[in-house]
Amino acid sequence: MIARPRSEVDVADYIDRLYRAFAEAPRRDRDESTPHRCCECDEVAARLSRYAARDVPDDEMLRLGDSLPLLSPKAFRYYLPRFIEVCLTTPESSAEAVMNCNLAPSGDLDVGERNRFAQFSEAERRVVLEFVECRAASPDYESDREFLDEVLGFWRGAS
Numbered sequence: 001m002i003a004r005p006r007s008e009v010d011v012a013d014y015i016d017r018l019y020r021a022f023a024e025a026p027r028r029d030r031d032e033s034t035p036h037r038c039c040e041c042d043e044v045a046a047r048l049s050r051y052a053a054r055d056v057p058d059d060e061m062l063r064l065g066d067s068l069p070l071l072s073p074k075a076f077r078y079y080l081p082r083f084i085e086v087c088l089t090t091p092e093s094s095a096e097a098v099m100n101c102n103l104a105p106s107g108d109l110d111v112g113e114r115n116r117f118a119q120f121s122e123a124e125r126r127v128v129l130e131f132v133e134c135r136a137a138s139p140d141y142e143s144d145r146e147f148l149d150e151v152l153g154f155w156r157g158a159s
Helices: 009-022 039-049 057-062 072-091 095-100 121-135 137-159
Strands: none
Touching: 009 072, 009 121, 039 057, 039 121, 057 072, 057 095, 072 095, 095 137, 121 137
């Protein structure tokens, strides 16, 4: 469990476990990064496809922090650990600001082959649930209670 308040040691340990849990997530190529072609999606694909998930530079993550809904299921699974890491290490980033509403399927977005949550392994689900439980327990996210209750229900049911 990620301790609250978060110490650097606890966060570093969790981040290490997070990447180990996602080690089998397949890397996708540029064309698989986003499900359709438009200038915004193409820019996200171009920026991310140059890097392994853990190696996406902080400045790129700060630019792309709100791009989770644009990712294909494969890219979402592959890059989610980096987005979570940024949330834990860079408070008040764009990734942090939108993370809670991007941690559970959206009825309009996550249907059929487009479902970003369908491919997670059991180990991946458990480590994401740990992150969600930490956020739900924090008074910092009380304004996102509606999202977090839904997210908790989703990940608890999936694990």
